[in-house]
Each structure stands twice: as C-alpha cells, then as structure tokens.
Amino acid sequence: MVEVRAGEEGFHPDDFEDEEVPHPRSWWTKYVFSQDAKVVALQYAGTAIFVGFIALVMSWLMRIQLAFPGALSFIDQDHYYQFITMHGMMMVVYVLTAVFLGGFGNYLIPLMIGARDMAFPFINMLSYWFYLLAVLILLSGFFLPGGPTGAGWTLYPPQALLQGTPGSQYGIVVMFASLCVFIAGFTMGGLNYVVTVLQLRAPGMTMMRLPMTIWGLFIATIMALLAFPGLFVASLMMLCDRLLGTSFFMPAIVQNGEQLAHVGGSPILYQHLFWFFGHPEVYIVAVPAFGIVADLLSTHARKNLFGYRMMVWATIAIGVLSFVVWGHHMFISGMNPLFGFFFATSTLIIAIPTAIKVYNWIFTIWRGDIHLNVPMLYSLSFIVTFVVGGLSGLFLGNVAVDVPLNSTYFVVAHFHMVMGIAPLLVIFGAIYHWFPLISGRMMNEKLALAHFWITFLGTYAMFFTMHYLGVLGVPRRYYELGQTAFIPPSVTSLNIFITVLALIVGAAQLVLVYNFIRSWRHGEVAARNPWRATTLEWQTPDMPPPHDNWGPQAPKVYRWAYDYSVPGAPRDYIPQNQPEARA
Amino acid sequence: MIVAVLFIWLLAVGAAFYLVRHDLAQKPWLEPGGGTLTADEREPTSATGLVMVLAVVGVVFALVISAFLMRAGDADWVTPPAPPLLWFNTGLLIVSSLGLEGAARASARRQAGRAEALLLLGAVTACAFILAQIFAWREMTAAGFGVGSNVGAAFFYLMTGLHGAHLLGGLVALAITLAQTRGDILGQTARTRVKFCAMYWHFLLLVWLFLFALLQGWGGGLVALCRGLI
Numbered sequence: 120m121v122e123v124r125a126g127e128e129g130f131h132p133d134d135f136e137d138e139e140v141p142h143p144r145s146w147w148t149k150y151v152f153s154q155d156a157k158v159v160a161l162q163y164a165g166t167a168i169f170v171g172f173i174a175l176v177m178s179w180l181m182r183i184q185l186a187f188p189g190a191l192s193f194i195d196q197d198h199y200y201q202f203i204t205m206h207g208m209m210m211v212v213y214v215l216t217a218v219f220l221g222g223f224g225n226y227l228i229p230l231m232i233g234a235r236d237m238a239f240p241f242i243n244m245l246s247y248w249f250y251l252l253a254v255l256i257l258l259s260g261f262f263l264p265g266g267p268t269g270a271g272w273t274l275y276p277p278q279a280l281l282q283g284t285p286g287s288q289y290g291i292v293v294m295f296a297s298l299c300v301f302i303a304g305f306t307m308g309g310l311n312y313v314v315t316v317l318q319l320r321a322p323g324m325t326m327m328r329l330p331m332t333i334w335g336l337f338i339a340t341i342m343a344l345l346a347f348p349g350l351f352v353a354s355l356m357m358l359c360d361r362l363l364g365t366s367f368f369m370p371a372i373v374q375n376g377e378q379l380a381h382v383g384g385s386p387i388l389y390q391h392l393f394w395f396f397g398h399p400e401v402y403i404v405a406v407p408a409f410g411i412v413a414d415l416l417s418t419h420a421r422k423n424l425f426g427y428r429m430m431v432w433a434t435i436a437i438g439v440l441s442f443v444v445w446g447h448h449m450f451i452s453g454m455n456p457l458f459g460f461f462f463a464t465s466t467l468i469i470a471i472p473t474a475i476k477v478y479n480w481i482f483t484i485w486r487g488d489i490h491l492n493v494p495m496l497y498s499l500s501f502i503v504t505f506v507v508g509g510l511s512g513l514f515l516g517n518v519a520v521d522v523p524l525n526s527t528y529f530v531v532a533h534f535h536m537v538m539g540i541a542p543l544l545v546i547f548g549a550i551y552h553w554f555p556l557i558s559g560r561m562m563n564e565k566l567a568l569a570h571f572w573i574t575f576l577g578t579y580a581m582f583f584t585m586h587y588l589g590v591l592g593v594p595r596r597y598y599e600l601g602q603t604a605f606i607p608p609s610v611t612s613l614n615i616f617i618t619v620l621a622l623i624v625g626a627a628q629l630v631l632v633y634n635f636i637r638s639w640r641h642g643e644v645a646a647r648n649p650w651r652a653t654t655l656e657w658q659t660p661d662m663p664p665p666h667d668n669w670g671p672q673a674p675k676v677y678r679w680a681y682d683y684s685v686p687g688a689p690r691d692y693i694p695q696n697q698p699e700a701r702a
Numbered sequence: 703m704i705v706a707v708l709f710i711w712l713l714a715v716g717a718a719f720y721l722v723r724h725d726l727a728q729k730p731w732l733e734p735g736g737g738t739l740t741a742d743e744r745e746p747t748s749a750t751g752l753v754m755v756l757a758v759v760g761v762v763f764a765l766v767i768s769a770f771l772m773r774a775g776d777a778d779w780v781t782p783p784a785p786p787l788l789w790f791n792t793g794l795l796i797v798s799s800l801g802l803e804g805a806a807r808a809s810a811r812r813q814a815g816r817a818e819a820l821l822l823l824g825a826v827t828a829c830a831f832i833l834a835q836i837f838a839w840r841e842m843t844a845a846g847f848g849v850g851s852n853v854g855a856a857f858f859y860l861m862t863g864l865h866g867a868h869l870l871g872g873l874v875a876l877a878i879t880l881a882q883t884r885g886d887i888l889g890q891t892a893r894t895r896v897k898f899c900a901m902y903w904h905f906l907l908l909v910w911l912f913l914f915a916l917l918q919g920w921g922g923g924l925v926a927l928c929r930g931l932i
Contacts, residue, residue: 238747238751239751306758310751310754310755310758313750313754314747314750314751314754317750318747318750319747325724325725325728325730326721326724326725326726326728327725327726327728327729327730328730341717344754344757344758345710345713345757345758345761348758348761348762348765349706349761349765351762352762352765352766352769355860355864356769356860359849359856359860363849363850363856364849364850365849365850365853365856366778366850366853366856367769367773367853367856367857367860380850382778383776383777383778383779383853384853385772385773385776388769388772388773391703391768391772392765392769395703395706395765423731427730427731428726428727428728428729431726432726435721439714442707442710443707677734677735678730678734678735679730679731679734681731682731682734698735
C-alpha cells in the first residue's frame with residue numbers, strides 16, 4: 120500500500136542516488152555510437168521504417184501480379200514467393216517489433232518512468248548494432264545467387280530446404296542467420312527495457328502509477344524475451360539440417376528419383392517451435408499498441424483512463440495466455456482433436472481480456488472532451504480496425520470454421536487487419552503525438568489529416584473486402600488464379616480494386632515522410648507540453664529532452680498518469696510530478 | 703512442448719509473486735502523494751538483469767529439451783551410447799560450480815587469497831570441462847555417431863554445444879570482470895560480479911544435470927509419459 124502523504128514531500132531526501140549517464144565526447148559518440156536511449160530509438164525506428172518501405176514495395180509488386188497477372192514480366196513464380204516471404208518476415212519481425220520495442224521502447228521508457236537513461240546503456244547501443252547487422256544480413260539475400268528464400272514467411276520445412284524452393288541454396292541460410300543475430304540483439308535491448316522499468320523508476324513511480332504505454336512495452340518485452348528463444352532454437356536446428364545434414368525436421372524424401380540424406384525428421388516439431396514464438400509475436404506487436412492507444416485516448420479525450428487496474432491485469436493476462444494458444448496456427452496440421460479443442464478454448468479465453476481493453480477504451484472516451492486531432496483520429500481508427508480484425512479471429516479460433524477458411528484470403532484479411540494495420544495505425548498516431556517532443560516542432564496538420572484519411576479508409580477498404588474473397592474460397596499463396604470454375608468474375612474486379620487502393624495507400628506514406636522531414640526543420644515551434652499531457656516525458660526541462668533527460672533535478676512522482684479534468688483543479692490536467700492539485 | 707509450457711508457467715508464478723509484492727491491487731487514482739518506495743526495497747539493478755538472463759537461457763534449454771522429448775522415440779531414433787567421459791565432465795562442472803561459490807563466499811568474508819585460489823579453481827575446471835566436452839564429441843564421432851548419423855546424436859551435439867557456448871559466455875564475462883577490476887577481488891564490483899558468476903554457474907550446472915540425464919537415456923520414462931498424455 121502506498122502511504123498517503125498528500126501535501127508533504129513524502130520522500131526521504133537521499134532515497135535515490137542520481138544515476139551517472141555516460142556523456143558523449145565526440146560527434147561519433149553523440150550521433151552514431153550513442154548510448155543515449157533517445158538516439159538509439161531514432162536509429163532503431165529509422166532503420167525499421169527503411170525496411171518497411173522495402174517490404175511495402177514488395178507488397179505492391181505482389182498486388183500488381185494478383186490484379187494484372189503478367190503485367191510486370193519480371194515477376195515470375197519464384198519472385199512472387201520471395202516477395203511474400205520477405206514482406207511477411209520483414210514486416211512482422213524487422214519492422215513492427217523493432218519500431219515498437221526498439222523505437223518507442225527506447226524513447227519512451229526512460230522518459231515516462233523518470234529515468235535518465237536505460238539500465239545498461241552500452242548493451243543498449245550494442246542491441247541496435249546487432250539489429251542493423253541482422254538487417255544487412257537479411258538484405259544480402261537479395262544479392263546472392265538464387266536470391267532470398269521464397270519458403271513463405273513461416274519457413275516451414277521440408278520445402279524451405281528443398282531444391283526448387285527459391286533461395287534454398289543461400290537465401291534460407293542468410294534468413295536463419297539474420298534471425299539468430301536479430302534475436303541476440305533484441306535480447307540485449309529487451310533485458311534493458313525490463314530492468315529499466317523494474318529498477319530505475321523515479322521516486323514515487325510505483326508499478327501501479329506507470330502509464331499504460333509503459334505497461335504495454337514492459338509486458339510485450341517480457342513476452343518477446345521468452346518467445347524469441349522458440350524461433351532461435353528452430354532457426355538453429357534448421358541451420359543444422361541445412362548445413363550439417365542432421366534430420367531434426369527433415370523427413371525422408373525422394374526428390375527427382377533420388378533419396379535425400381535426411382531421414383525421419385519431424386516438420387510438425389518445427390511448427391511447434393515456430394508458433395511458440397509466432398503467436399506471442401502477435402501480442403508482442405499488439406500489446407504496446409494497446410498501451411499507447413490507452414494513453415492517446417485518455418489525453419485527447421481529457422478524461423481519466425477507465426478501469427486502469429483492469430487494464431493492467433488484462434495486459435498481464437494476455438501476456439500469460441498468449442503462450443498457450445500457439446496450436447491454433449496448426450489446426451490443419453493433423454493434430455489430435457483433443458489438442459485442437461484445448462487450443463480453441465484457450466484462444467477464445469484470451470478474447471476476454473482483449474475485450475475488456477476494448478470496452479475500457481470506449482468507456483474512456485464516453486462523454487469525454489474529445490479533441491479530434493490526428494493522434495485521436497488514429498486511435499479511434501485503431502479501435503474500429505482492431506475490433507473487426509479481432510472478431511474474424513474468433514471465427515478462425517474455432518477448429519470447425521478454421522479448417523475450410525484456413526487456406527483462403529480470409530486469413531490474410533484477418534491477420535493484416537489485426538496485427539498489420541491496427542498496430543500500424545497506432546504507430547502513426549504515436550508519431551504525430553510524440554513528434555513535438557522529439558523535434559520541438561508541430562507537424563503540419565493538413566498533411567497529417569490527408570495522410571490519415573487515405574491510410575485509414577484505404578486500408579480498411581482493402582482488408583475488409585478481402586474477407587469476402589476468403590469466404591468465396593479464393594486460395595491464398597497462389598501466384599496466379601487462372602481459369603477456375605468456382606471463382607466468379609467479381610473476384611477479379613475486387614482484386615483490381617484492392618490493388619489500386621494498395622498503390623494509393625502505399626504512395627500516401629510519402630506524405631508522412633515529407634511532413635516529418637519538413638516539419639523537423641520548418642514546422643511551427645511547439646508549445647511546452649502541447650497536448651497538455653500528465654505523463655513525465657512532457658515535463659522535461661527542455662523540449663526535446665536534454666541528453667540526461669532531466670537536467671539537474673530528476674523528477675518525483677505524486678500521482679497516477681490520468682489526472683485529467685479533476686474536479687476543483689484549476690487546469691484540466693495535473694502532471695504526475697506535481698505535488699498539489701492546485702498550482 | 704509440455705516442458706517449455708511448464709517452465710513458462712513457473713516463470714509466470716514467480717512474476718506474479720513479484721507483482722503482488724509490488725502492490726498490483728493499488729488504486730492509484732485514490733492515492734496521490736509521495737510513495738514510500740525507497741531505494742532499499744529494490745534489488746541491485748544487475749541482479750535483476752541476471753534473473754532475466756537466466757529466465758531467457760532457461761527458456762532456450764526448456765525448448766531444446768521439449769524438442770528432444772518430442773523427437774525421442776520416433777521410428778528413426780537411436781539413443782547413442784553416451785561417452786563415459788561425461789561422468790568425469792559432470793564432476794568437473796560440479797567442482798567448478800563449488801569453486802566459484804567458495805570464491806564468492808570468501809570474497810564476501812574478505813579472504814583475498816582464498817577467494818583468488820577458489821576462483822582460479824572454478825575457472826580452470828570450467829575451461830577443462832569445455833575441453834573435455836570436445837573430447838567427448840570426438841569419442842562420439844569415433845564411435846560412428848557423427849552429427850548427421852542419427853537424430854539422437856544430433857541432439858547430443860546440439861545440447862552439449864549450446865550448453866558449452868553458454869558456459870564460454872560466462873567465462874568471457876568472468877575474464878572481463880577480472881580485467882576491469884585488475885584482480886582486485888575484494889572490491890565492490892568484483893565481489894558482486896563473482897557472486898553473479900557463481901549463480902550463473904549453478905544454473906548451468908542444473909541445466910547440465912537435466913541434459914546429462916537425457917543423454918544417458920534416463921528420459922525414457924518421461925518420454926513415455928509425454929506420449930501417454932498426447
């Protein structure tokens with residue numbers, strides 16, 4: 120129980136010794152090999168966004184092939200599968216995970232908990248350089264003979280290692296090597312985020328006074344630390360199968376009349392290991408988005424977060440439950456029906472804490488003083504997108520419904536909506552929200568609105584209609600549909616519709632890039648704490664925050680993060696570091 | 703995968719205790735004012751880091767063991783006869799673990815000479831363990847159980863290799879500590895880090911005992927149990 124001592128300081132003066140922050144001595148250590156979490160954050164986010172644009176272009180090429188087969192002569196089957204594989208793996212691991220945990224995690228964790236930097240700044244810096252190395256190894260696949268792997272983003276054996284799959288010579292090796300390096304690097308960063316939250320909170324910042332953004336990043340990082348070993352072990356064993364001739368996963372196969380050296384391996388074992396990572400990964404991306412959205416809604420609706428405690432508990436429950444649902448990705452692998460029953464049940468149970476969150480977001484804005492600015496618009500669009508994507512997840516969580524829908528576009532629509540677009544909308548909202556803090560300037564609102572409406576309506580129209588393709592039975596993973604009796608002409612027109620939208624939405628992202636670069640130099644100078652937010656990152660002595668975040672005096676925390684519109688208070692918000700309600 | 707899930711649940715229970723102790727039932731909106739949270743209530747930062755490292759390494763080995771148990775008993779599975787050398791190696795690792803524990807205790811009691819000697823014993827036996835594991839690999843290969851020969855042998859190399867790599871990482875950390883403290887084993891930094899190294903060593907010893915049991919073929923009952931459950 121926190122002792123209530125309102126009206127007095129309530130802290131022992133020497134409770135906390137101030138940390139030492141390594142100070143940069145040269146341009147190189149300030150901007151390149153920086154140990155400042157804020158610089159590491161920008162490096163992470165910048166690299167991830169660069170990778171994101173490569174993945175975006177690959178999705179364009181796939182969409183053009185689907186809508187206008189053969190229009191681009193250089194896209195053959197092999198290239199198509201390479202684009203699918205690289206688009207998926209890049210977006211899930213190298214973009215979304217890196218932007219949320221590496222980018223927002225690094226920037227916001229120290230600032231929002233009142234620390235001067237991460238717990239282990241050197242290891243934190245190393246984490247980014249490992250990430251960059253992993254990206255370079257991954258991209259090197261494009262320049263090797265045979266190109267990158269085209270095994271599908273799940274890289275299932277045996278076909279991932281068999282001749283005939285594009286990139287089975289070198290591409291698959293660099294993919295797994297890159298993943299191993301990424302995981303090593305992420306583990307370094309992840310240890311930092313967790314230890315920083317546990318150890319370096321400002322005096323008075325109890326766990327239950329942490330903003331939801333931090334809870335989201337914290338739980339997601341713990342999940343990532345415990346889930347990525349699944350992918351690591353799977354990658355290592357696949358590399359052994361490929362390079363050392365072991366048979367962990369590779370069964371006996373006769374290829375072109377020739378018996379391969381492998382015998383008896385279990386492809387299902389790989390699927391277990393992969394999805395032991397793969398399912399928590401969905402929540403590793405979603406949980407930080409949940410947290411950020413809660414803070415954006417509360418700030419821009421000028422109302423306290425509804426059900427804070429329930430939100431925290433729901434986040435933790437999602438974190439724990441997400442480790443026992445992985446089997447729902449394997450319903451059609453021929454598992455024991457009892458297992459299917461277990462995984463279907465656990466999948467439906469995890470919808471409960473998720474639904475609690477959705478209700479609490481809605482109750483937060485209910486009768487709030489809603490400011491329809493760009494971060495708020497993105498938050499609202501996130502709720503809509505996430506609910507639709509989440510509901511189609513309930514369909515797929517049931518074995519009997521999943522079996523016919525599994526290999527159709529219904530699955531593509533579902534996961535793009537729920538773990539692609541929904542978190543992406545939060546990333547955009549968060550960029551607009553925290554840009555003034557990072558740069559000291561405001562973004563151009565007209566451009567931001569244009570970017571919002573094109574992105575939200577465009578992606579929604581793309582993926583909502585894609586469910587229809589799935590219900591019609593249009594198979595996913597196909598390079599070309601050709602003349603197929605059960606596919607009506609509407610599918611062709613819908614494919615063209617989706618492709619045109621994808622091209623427009625993709626190009627619209629350049630508006631964000633332009634706005635970002637232009638506002639960084641010429642944007643309107645931001646007022647101090649322009650959104651009148653309560654959280655600590657806006658209470659720094661300067662904006663953008665100085666190297667050690669807080670100048671001479673580190674903050675002390677007196678209240679939770681959601682004192683908006685407190686009755687009787689002179690202003691409609693009370694910062695966390697303000698002792699008295701009046702000021 | 704039952705082993706991995708059980709391990710995750712074990713961690714979840716530990717985390718739950720931690721969070722309950724940190725007052726997860728607090729109603730922060732009712733309780734403004736300075737907290738009583740003080741620096742004394744917290745564990746040292748590096749100790750928290752170590753616990754997280756052990757959790758992550760633990761998951762890696764839990765998953766490898768899970769994979770072993772799922773794959774063991776398949777039609778092509780052969781349990782290769784474990785080299786008798788492994789018994790000796792296990793002894794080496796136990797001595798190494800005891801040595802580091804002794805060094806940590808001696809340095810806490812400010813017995814510099816004793817601490818240095820025990821630390822040396824721990825480090826040398828750990829190096830000897832890694833070397834001896836390589837000899838065990840050679841024995842295996844010589845007996846016709848190369849990496850690609852059978853999946854049982856492949857697991858032998860994978861498990862011992864991963865375990866050895868982690869021990870090597872510990873040795874590097876120990877070496878860096880000694881280099882940074884310039885052999886001043888009684889200093890605050892060195893004392894803490896030697897203690898952490900000892901904890902890491904005990905953890906790797908525990909992991910090795912599990913792996914050792916599986917490699918000796920004593921896991922058959924567990925495999926049968928898992929299969930029965932499935």
